Amino acid sequence: xxxxxxxxxxxxxxKKGISVSTLALIATxxxxxxxxxxxxxxxxxxxxxxxxxxxxxxxxxxxxxDSSVVKFKVGSPPSYAVNGASVPIEIHxxxxxxxxxxxxxxxxPFPLAMSLDxxxxxxxxxxxxxxxxxxxxxxxxxxxxxxxxxTTRFVEVDIGGCA
Amino acid sequence: MGLAxxxxxxxxxxxxxxxxxxxxxxxxxxxxxxxxxxxLIPAHFIQDIRCWRNKEEILxxxxxxATSRNPYFSFVLAGGASGDTIMIRWVDNLxxxxxxxxxxx
Numbered sequence: 001x002x003x004x005x006x007x008x009x010x011x012x013x014x015k016k017g018i019s020v021s022t023l024a025l026i027a028t029x030x031x032x033x034x035x036x037x038x039x040x041x042x043x044x045x046x047x048x049x050x051x052x053x054x055x056x057x058x059x060x061x062x063x064x065x066d067s068s069v070v071k072f073k074v075g076s077p078p079s080y081a082v083n084g085a086s087v088p089i090e091i092h093x094x095x096x097x098x099x100x101x102x103x104x105x106x107x108x109p110f111p112l113a114m115s116l117d118x119x120x121x122x123x124x125x126x127x128x129x130x131x132x133x134x135x136x137x138x139x140x141x142x143x144x145x146x147x148x149x150x151t152t153r154f155v156e157v158d159i160g161g162c163a
Numbered sequence: 164m165g166l167a168x169x170x171x172x173x174x175x176x177x178x179x180x181x182x183x184x185x186x187x188x189x190x191x192x193x194x195x196x197x198x199x200x201x202x203l204i205p206a207h208f209i210q211d212i213r214c215w216r217n218k219e220e221i222l223x224x225x226x227x228x229a230t231s232r233n234p235y236f237s238f239v240l241a242g243g244a245s246g247d248t249i250m251i252r253w254v255d256n257l258x259x260x261x262x263x264x265x266x267x268x
Contacts, residue, residue, distance in 0.1 A: 041211055041225060042225065046227040046228075086231040086232070087231075105229060108229050110228060110229065112227050112229075113226075113229035113230065114224065114225065114226055114227065114230060115224075115225040116222070116223070116225075117223035117224075119222065120241070121216065121221040121222075121240050121242075122221060122222055122240060122241070123180060123238070123240065123241050124238070124239065125237075125238070125239070126237070126238045127235075127236070127237040128230070128231075128236045128237070129230070129231035129234070129235050130229050130231060131193075131228075131229045131230070131231055132229075
């Protein structure tokens, strides 16, 4: 009986050893490629703690036009969300030559939620889900033809999504 | 955990344009929440998603931690034909990768 249990223990140890070593292998092989890809992830913009810093880091300095050209819906029904952990958001615009879209939640710990790089093949609307920590302004900024177009929506959140 | 265990990708031809819908299976931990034992769950989230149509790169999505768990995206591609290949690749902050491919229907 005692012999039996030690055997099982030995087997488990062996098993664990194998899985740990394979995991390590996968991790090292996986680390090489993403490093190159991730070089383009704008860390500064995503870890900025104010909206202005985030937008400056991501979009650069440019004339910002407060504009209704950007049609933009947050929450369902609009401007309201029961669960802040997944708030539907829909961006629509008739602008041509859209290069980049940024979605910013003003009161989130890190305001920048998402950055989208478009090519001419992409047509709007673009739909996705984001986390919103508390009642806050949500801002969509579109860069098209070197200009920034901005639209703001206020959203009420019942249960904050830990963002 | 959500129900989705696999990344899903759908592409459908609608009125001459292609509608693409993406649902990825990922916890998207922000690094702020605690688990049942009160320990902090380290940040683990998708940072970069790229989309190709027939080998042509068409879209880059960069996510911060404020993207919902099991991220969902939907967008429209101009034109397209039935049988086009749509491919998605993603990378998260820990270096895990994923790839999904589908044909336009």
